[in-house]
Amino acid sequence: MYKTTTPLNKLSFVLFLVLGACASQKKERIVSVDQQEVHRIISTLADDRLKGRAVFTPEIEEAATFIEGEFKKAGLQPLKANENDFLQRFQATQIKPSLCEILLDGKELDSDAGFVLSDQAGLNWNTDPEVRILSISASDNFRKKYKEISQQDINAIVCVDESFVKEFNYLKQHADNGRILLNTDQKKKGSLVFVLSKEQPKSFRINYTGTVENKGLANVVGVLPGRSKPNEFVIFSGHYDHIGILKPIDRDSIANGADDDASGVTAVISLANIFAKQKDNERTLIFAAFTAEESGGYGSQYFSKQLNPDHVVAMINIEMIGKDAKFGANSMYLTGFEKSDLGKILQRNVKGTGFSFYPDPYPEQNLFYRSDNATLAALGVPAHTVSTVQIDKDNYYHTVKDELETLDIKNIVSSINAVALGARSIIAGKETPTRLEPLKN
Template identity: 60%
Template sequence: MLLNNAYRYVTSGKNYIVWVDTAHAKNFNSLSRLKGERFKSNSSVILVLTAEPVTDFSFTIHNTITEKKLKNVVGILPGKSKKEEYVIFSGHYDHLGIGKPNADGDSIYNGANDDAAGTTAVIMLSKYFSKLKNNERTIVFAAFTAEESGGFGSQYFSKQFDPVKVMAMFNIEMIGTESKWGRNSAYITGYEKTDMGKMLEKNLQGTGFTFHPDPYPEQQLFYRSDNATLARLGVPAHTISTSKMDSEPFYHTLDDEVETLDIKNMAEIIKAIALSSKSIISGEDTPSRVDASQLR
């Protein structure tokens, strides 16, 4: 509720100072999540946690801008006959960095599931397709930086391509745990925005793998990863994930460690992604474009 209300202010196009009663103290920090989302926002919103009714206030805000050089890691496998048509596989290799040590003295946000798992998929897919060597369309394998801090890696990346030439984007996030349907299944965010999901499902028929529409629409996952940046340019760009967003105890915690991943299932999901992309890589299928004017 608090998050939804704050979201309304952040996307209002106006500037607000909002007093948040301390009854919401427990969830207040989760509002910082709004910074990292990929929606259009031209609002400045200051949220203040306070128990007192406020009648008089003044703010002093200091901003220090320091430059940080970050890099995406990208590999390209030129297509045989449709070189100018790109299909992207991507994941983000950054996570949350170093935090306060927990009781065991651990302070490293490993991000094994979020999103070393997706980055692993990108590397495995690049190995697979470079061995196969029969891609008619050009395949771009991208490991993005700075997803968690606002999607800066994918924003830079999206400017290196003419979006019209990007036929599809498979962004891969958090595939290290079993999905809500069990093993060998995953979901596609923003399913209804293009017909790409249907193509992937068709390619998976008879393989034992199933892809489904995102079962957590209220979480707005479509807007919460790097696919959204390209979708805004009209690219059929979706995220594939297995993450149970209502019950992933290690999500954005220090305990997102490699031991918590189901590597075997993850390998199967990577296979499923490869198989699901077949007709798009070959140029047989071309997903419909995202209508960017319909995005929030």
């Protein structure tokens, strides 16, 4: 458990000395993160009171209000001069299943053995030859095969091998919470019905109805205007939504999302405080807490459309920094490290502190395009995610066990300090990361 009397860790002290040496040359005060403040912020966001910060709940609105208050205290400004607050509001359509009956070869599946992914309000299939029967077998790479299938605009029943029950249940949880579409999105005509079964059915009947509602979402965005290069943006971001209420385990049903991603949002707020006090940013700094990342990255998608990507110099997205990385303490990894030189710049700026930035050790997980950096990265922005989570073996990920008590506050502190130091030459306008190759539509 964290104790407020714990002194700053060794890295924080080393960073303080390094930054202090720079300060003596530039005659300015260098600020590092306050450990007690880190604990206060993350404990608020991960508190049971917020019930896992699921989208479209009063609790996520409470979380947004808290983050907005922190941005105000830091001295940030709204993204646009004519805005009165820090909430970047937008509308989305939610399609939530109200009826889902799946019969294969005359036998109705249990409710936990099937789900529907559809942009349509209803389906009524009865052994239609135009409905394809596909499989994700035990020998397949589940994530790759799922992506291939879901990107097609087809009607299909997808039989998933029971060995992928964990992945299946994760997708079903999202489907049950409701499919979200930005109101600017073009709806897919095709629908997918996923069933947990090795055998492909010879006959089927699908009866599905979805309740359609138009609802509001909001990112929380604050700005520190640049002194000499105000039209060049550096973004620090994390997502403040999580997955809400799950099936109880030992009477606990709240998926608190302490590491995912209260730790990242805590870092964003802390960085806002650091840079606001230093007041030496030549480029404009944007601090963003995104909504609906867990539902498909809709918050960052909307945010990205409000900016000219040519004006964004770099984006550092922060995701799950509450535990030691695979490389040990005082280290982080950067997704898509090889795609630009942002990681090399960060590493060069922390040289001598004992901290290191590494390439992503989990390329098979495709993390670069699974977080909120993805939309701007696809447009050519050097947008990357920094993280410490050992994603291949973190048993608390997307469970009710992701609580404050499982995190190392000192790891969060050292990571925040390292990002602050690593990014200084970029925010000072002295270095500009190389651009990415934009993805073709």
